Amino acid sequence: MAQKVLFIDRDGTLALEPPVDYQLDSFKKLVFYPKVFTYLRKIAIELDYELVMVTNQDGLGTDSFPEHTFWPVQEFIIKSFENEGVVFKEVFIDRTFPHENADTRKPGIGLLRHYLTEDYDMDNSFVIGDRLTDMELAKNLGANGVFINDETHLGTDEITIKKTDLSDYISLETNDWEKIYEFLKLSNRVGKIHRKTKETDVKIELNLDGTGESDIKTGLAFFDHMLDQLARHGQMDLIIHVNGDLEVDEHHTIEDTAIALGEVFHNAVGNKLGIERYGFCLPMDDCLAQVAIDFGGRNWLVWDADFKREKVGDMPTEMFYHFFKSFTDGAKVNLNIKAEGTNEHHKIEAIFKAFAKSIKMAVKRDVEKMVLPSTKGIL
Known part of the structure; x- marks a missing residue:
């Protein structure tokens, strides 16, 4: 049987996204999303999904976002989830800026093409994220979307229209990890x-x-x-x-x-x-x-x-x-x-x-x- 996958965004999904510069580059900025440990652990243990982290980190490695500020926080996040029984099979980090239009940057699938084989069941896989680019990624993979709705990224007419255009790919919209767990647990067979x-x-x-x-x-x-x-x-x-x-x-x-x-x-x-x-x-x-x-x-x-x-x-x-x-x-x-x-x-x-x-x-x-x-x- 083909493997189902959860492609999970990091900032705004697993941890709250810093409201000013959007860079999670220090421990004082790190606040994990409410209920994420409890219910992502239940997802990892009870359900048959492979977990994959996919995150855009704009300009990682440049002067504006040096490596030494990123990796300690990233490694702490990964280790914290591992301690709770949540293991990410793969972690994908794109470093490009939005204007570069790189295929490796979400919603591009350049880092994920090996999932588009008969070994993986994209029809029953999900992208979980707080940006519309995450939902576009779901569309491009042929998967489904769980949209973490923190009102930060909504509000303009353009975004609202784009969200409407992606409605077929948004299977659930919430900001509650308990609801995500219940949805995945009882998702349509x-x-x-x-x-x-x-x-x-x-x-x-x-x-x-x-x-x-x-x-x-x-x-x-x-x-x-x-x-x-x-x-x-x-x-x-x-x-x-x-x-x-x-x-x-x-x-x-x-x-x-x-x-x-x-x-x-x-x-x-x-x-x-x-x-x-x-x-x-x-x-x-x-x-x-x-x-x-x-x-x-x-x-x-x-x-x-x-x-x-x-x-x-x-x-x-x-x-x-x-x-x-x-x-x-x-x-x-x-x-x-x-x-x-x-x-x-x-x-x-x-x-x-x-x-x-x-x-x-x-x-x-x-x-x-x-x-x-x-x-x-x-x-």
Whole structure:
């Protein structure tokens, strides 16, 4: 799984920025941000982010900002956080002045290009800082922004307009590290995948903590209807767009959608801290569907459902088993599915609704007990 990163500014974010010259060049100017030790420590210990410090220090090494005034304070800051269990994997310091327009200076990404690889998950990474240049950095990295709002840098029309332009990249605006911790702890679990083969082109986006919004287009109307049940009753946001070789038959479209959907679920669930893990029994008119799920990391399917019709809508009934088997392979989950009844449409719709409810139950998190639900210590 790709690594998430917190790119954290220093002055105005970890320590209060000196109000006159903005240079933190003496210990008498050093005041740590309220609550930063308590909650950055909890972030470092409880959450799965790599911590990286990124700071602009205008003209460091020049007569106006000599090295010997900077490094004692910088080293003290780093050591103070290390003593509290907060370790920065890397520290990046740019020395250029604003007028130099260096690519290494925030919001430039010259120092950070090695994070733009498949080893790092920029979609779920954050830049935390008190300047709009920090939010621009988030935009340039393809990450998200947490804006530390101390009114010092706001007020002019130009800055206000610029802040509005960056609103899509500001996920949280606050001056409280406790709120930052709570936001990151319960940040939306999202995932997306693009799976392309000679037979299908599948694009899926998932937000496990959504509201039930969906945009489903697979080319199979009944399949779309069933996947919409997953979003609505699982209260997750789901976009699925599929172009498949339906001129051959439905098999590849359904199978590849299930594989990709399973993989995006596996990625979105993430480290599984605090989840209930297990999840549903659902009646629908003449039918009763039972779907039990375990996000335990091992794939398995037990299937007990028979159909008397060859198709429901435009979907072959033999593909229902195959859909759920492919999903378990991609999501690395156990599924136990049983359904009985007389109306075939009701039967399969009840299965999908119960499937959605079981997922909703299993991925629910207890925010007060963010522990792994396993005696093995790993899922």
